[in-house]
Amino acid sequence: MNTFPGLTRRGLLAGVSGASIALAAGPASATDPELDRATALPLHDVRLLPSRWADAVDRNRLYLLSLDPDRLLSPFLSQAGLLPKAPRYGGWESDTITGHTLGHYLSALSLLHAQTGDAEARIRVDTIVSELARVQTASGDSYVGGFTRRASDGTIENGKVIFREIASGDIRSTGFDLNGAWSPLYNVHKTLAGLLDAQALCGNQKALGIAVGMAGFLRGVFDRLDDAQVQRVLSCEYGGLNESLAEIAARTGDRSWLVFAARIYDRKVLDPLAEKQDDLANIHANTQIPKLIGLQRIAELSDDPARRIAPRFFWERVTRHHSFVIGGNADREYFFTADTPSQHITEQTCEHCNSYNMLKLTRQLFANRPDAALFDFYERAHLNHVLAAHNPRTGMFTYMTPLLSGAVREWSTPENDFWCCVGTGMESHAKHGDSIFWESGDTLLVNLFIPAEARWTRMKARLSLQTRYPDDGAVSLQLADLPAPRRFAVGFRLPGWAENRFTLAVNGVPAEPRRKNGFLVLRRVWNAGDRISLILPMSLRIERTPDDPHLITVLRGPAVLCADLGPAGDGKPYDGVDPALVAADPIADLHPAPDDPLSFITAAAGRPGMLRFTPFHGQAERRSAVYLRCFSETEWAAEQTRFLAEQRQRKELAARSVDILHLGEMQAEHDHAVSAEKSYPLVYRGRNGRDLRAGGFISFRLKIRPGPMLLRISGWSAGHDDGFTVRVEGHVLSVQPADNSGQSRTSDVDLPIPAALTNGKTQMTVRLEGSGTRTAGPFFTVRTLDAAAALPI
Template identity: 55%
Template sequence: MQGTRREVMAGASALALLAGPTAGFAALAAGLPRRATPLPLSAVRLRPSDYATAVEVNRAYLLRLSADRLLHNFRAYAGLKPKGEVYGGWESDTIAGHTLGHYMSALVLLHEQTGDAQAKRRADYIVDELADAQAARGNGYIGAMQRKRKDGTVVDAIEIFPEIIKGDIRSGGFDLNGAWSPFYTVHKLFAGLLDIHASWGNAKALSVAIAFAGYFEPVFAALDDAQMQTMLGTEYGGLNESFAELFARTKDRKWLAIAERLYDRKVLDPLTAGQDKLANFHANTQVPKLIGLARIHELTGEPAKAAAPRFFWQAVTKHHSYVIGGNADREYFSEPDSISRHITEQTCEHCNTYNMLKLTRQLYSWQPDGALFDYYERAHLNHVMAAQDPKTAGFTYMTPLLTGAVRGYSTSADDAFWCCVGTGMESHAKHGESIFWEGEGALLVNLYIPADATWRARGATLTLDTRYPFEPTSTLTLTQLARPGRFAIALRVPGWAAGKAVVRVNGQPVTPSFASGYAIVERRWKAGDSVAITLPLELRIEATPGDDRTVAILRGPMVLAADLGTTEGDWTSPDPALVGTDLLASFRPSATPASYTTSGIVRPGDLSFVPFYKQYERRSAVYFKRFSEGEWKTEQAAFVAEQARLKDIAARSVDVVHLGEMQPEHDHGLTSELSFPTSYRNRNGRDARSGGFFEFTMKAKPGPLVLQATYWGEERGRDFDILVDNVKIATQRLSGDVPGKFIDIEYPLPPALTDKKSELKVRFVPHDRSSAGPVFGVVLFTAKPGTAK
């Protein structure tokens, strides 16, 4: 988590994690194991809770989907007649096929979590269909991906791979020779097949995966190291993990050799060296690379391959994560400790958190440490649970943290199929997977989620009864135990509760030992025994890393948000601020669990605070600027001055173009090529990509005129020209040197260019391999008297 989250990353436990998988375990005698594995998901059944509801909502969604529709392109491109109409959204785009991979994995998880037999039958059916498509092709390949040729024709993406073998490798980051992140999709298919094989031993799934891998073996073999690095500049998901896992299943070392070649030096070398150079990298492109590298470490024991995953986890959770546990703005990492400058409507892509939780589980299995699950709990509760609408089963792509922003969920028409729909399918099929862990005879409880479980090693049936995080006590009962015995039960104590946890055995207080974020009770247990932990669910304030004036409010692990009302209409109110010296004293509990009202500390007026994750159809404020009374007066004065500036410009305004909005663009005759509307921080705008432009007409009037364009101050590496009536008036470079705010740049127009004209054509043209903007509005206004040149 973040630098001020000392409760998550404090002290020796964090240092031990960095030191190595066997460091820091003097507490072993108290019962904490050196290694841990989760109880199988099939051994855990959820009891009623929001988590159980999420699984059931997702179950209905998964079973509503048509396997035949997801298989459409796989059959069509193999020369077989499709059995269902292709879905829309991304499944009708060049990334088609990635959803089927996620869907296979989700069906496996659903079967394991609930025992649903239909999920297993459907997964086996998909394997049979893929095997038929593979046999029809005759070369091992399976795929639904498409390639858009230069003439616009859309064809089977398989034709890019012979080009790659010849060394013809073209990518702008996500595309590869006209296909959209093809190896990302390939990884998802591998993952689905390998999950089906692992769960119930479907041998055909492994055979299809091996033949599929065999198609790519000569592709990679044809590339020298430099060409391989060029190819790895595109998004390739966790393809290294897939080949490593094939080695684990088959013991064929050629798959391990490929896994080790799938190593992006530009990203992974600095991380191995302990350097945080993540800024401006696409976040979710990177996380799976570390998961794969961690898997290679598990199979080879090479210490160097563990260094990068450990350092990456520390860097992301401490310096690049928001209070809900998600990361990235507009899908990209920013500079470390700059969260407060990136609180927008495009924060926290769900795929990122899905992958960060997977990486967290890997690191935890190497060396149990409560700090890892402090992060896991944070992200699981506040981000993952917010990313599914329990009414519609829709999923978010981003989970926006900008004040007043609306969550956008995929629709019930099944026409989105974003990447985050795929990870959403999986995330909400497996809420029981990380509750219980075991190691060296001990049981560890990491998440306080109501559940029953079978602990086969002890012949035990477990019941975890809790209403946490709404109520403080969680009780674990050994409902059945094959025979009495002495062993340890370790209950995670979150960092924010350190020194305050109360533990009882069979209702009587005990003094456990404490180590690495756990309360450990080692004794002779018998059937019917119970152990309970009570954690103080107190309010606390948490600052963003690098800015202690931007804060959020938490209750235990739960992020609270100010409820700003329904999502109807536009959000036009000022952002609320917290003013005072003892803020928490002004929070009063309300009748609704985990909800509060404030008194006198919120400007412009008091608000109710509620659990953030439950704000599915409501507007929220999560982050607040914090001021003393004196500072607030200064802030108000600055606000008044800015309003006066804007009012002055409005008074002198001749014409305004609201870019990115359909009617204003139409009214100003906008034309464009390779140009797209965008939205950021509640501002609409437009950009143009290399080779494109956008142009529009503005009204003019006699006298000196100034053209003003608005940009986001942290855009960097953008170079473009601005032309008026085909005359270049400026070359603009955006270099990201004005952090945290929009900037208005004025371009005085030469009088000869505007003389006697009633309208002007304004054109934005990017330089080669650059982009123009985004531009968040253009204003033409008269110059102040005496300022004209």
């Protein structure tokens, strides 16, 4: 934690809308000397020992050092009028969001240096900071930025121009577009965060100066806006900008930055959370999580306890009511309705950025109020999602980690993707030692069971944590070096899944710990060489989804298991039937595989045959089933026909789908080049979509194949809608009449696509045009389908 030397609680700050905040002088008086707040041991004091976690750091290092910093710096230099030293990378780095990766990369290099001591990482950090200083000097007004914007005539120009427009009151803001730029404040936040990490982890003081200068440029823009205008700006994704501004306040001791940070507050999202209202369904997940991280950081630096309410309530709702079994959340990037995971088991679940940020928020909450339950979630997401989103063979990353049975993980390429999740992946796999050990007063807390050595400066001790966890439940902590006998406490997190079953011993002698906040705490005089041994029961169990008791998952200790459905490398759609279990007690039917003690096979319960369960995080290049339906024999007899028919229908539709656009969703619309007028994103009946108003249009690109094709437009009809016109490649394909039936229903329109419009092409432009005087839609999805055979409706 950073502190404010010389500042006291008397330093009141003028806040927003009558609110006020003050910089806290420090932690409140300890009510429990063992567990009153906590601080993670510094990353540079922790070194990983051989394990899957250390392997991930090593593989990630190879990727980080394979990248050319000059290519990531290229847009920053060109926007400042300087000559780039190398061309930009592809993917997102060739789009208007260009520049966001450099901030992630700067953070990842800084973390890698702190975690491993890697000298090359430190050299690259210093080089990048020096180049950004050149950019800032050339800009002449402290601006540093790499992003561009698309002007109204379609030309690409320097993204800096949007700030002049915004300062003048010209604010055109939507969820992911601000005055023609793709999430520009999100982009700026990544740069600021990278600079702040360079200062904190590599000691580069020049980086802090650059960050302060850029923050000053932004403040000059926001100072010209009233509160209503600020809210319009903040309706576009802004990442954790408030966190960076609060951190600048912490680093500089300048109270004014905390005032600015408090202004970066999206009332539409944060006010309901502060009132403990869960309105999260159908809003973009990762846009919101950093807002809460920033709000929590402001709360840490202020005397206003009300600011802590929203972050903790948000964490509780997301982790307990809006998440999947692997700890990830969201379907197609959007939160689903609370407690309805069974309705969202798709190929687009669990964006990695979401878990990256949820783990950051978890660390913040734990530091403020240590509780083992927080790290039960952290462990679940860290092992089962973050590790699963990294390919140990190639070092590449997933955007989504799909939970649909048979789906494959789609991996990034080294130089032609640079999604947001590539950036957070770079960071996640540079810092696996950052949350293992914590200290609270004179108590050492062991939160994660990852093999590592550490220095505990407070006690001048060297620690060694040895374990094969989660492969087995034995954990051993040795006080490898202690200059003299010392009295202090050591606490081990007792995972909630262990259900109070454990064995604890000191130097082989059983020990009786004190329980505190979910930890097993031993306080005594310790000597060099003392060893504490914890054994946890790694038994199998099932978890049922809250909205469908027939849909289950299998876990062993902290690890989510999945049914192995074979290799993923054939490039073909999965054409198998989703596996199921038929057993009154599915755990009793599972027994260890003869060739692998970490895998389990069914004796009689597997359908359509024997199933092999293995840890999900290890299935990087295989198909799997995490969620399986489980029936009794009687239930299976009744369900089998319906279940199999439903599976066949869904597989047939998926196999014939060439492309699908989910309207109203940020990444899907961007990937399909959606442009629109008089059409607005919305949520209706729990689904994201777009309406289409009279005189408006929605235009987009869809992939096609040679041969007969269909265009399927899926939406909702209220029974009193206007019609609409469908154009393909500029030609009228269909004029859909108004619906005056008065019957509300889902509406699926299938339109044959004439071969003359698509011959020789791999993509086509589709345009939906509104007519009449009312509204058509909302439209949810548009697909191109292979029309070779009859399709399910």
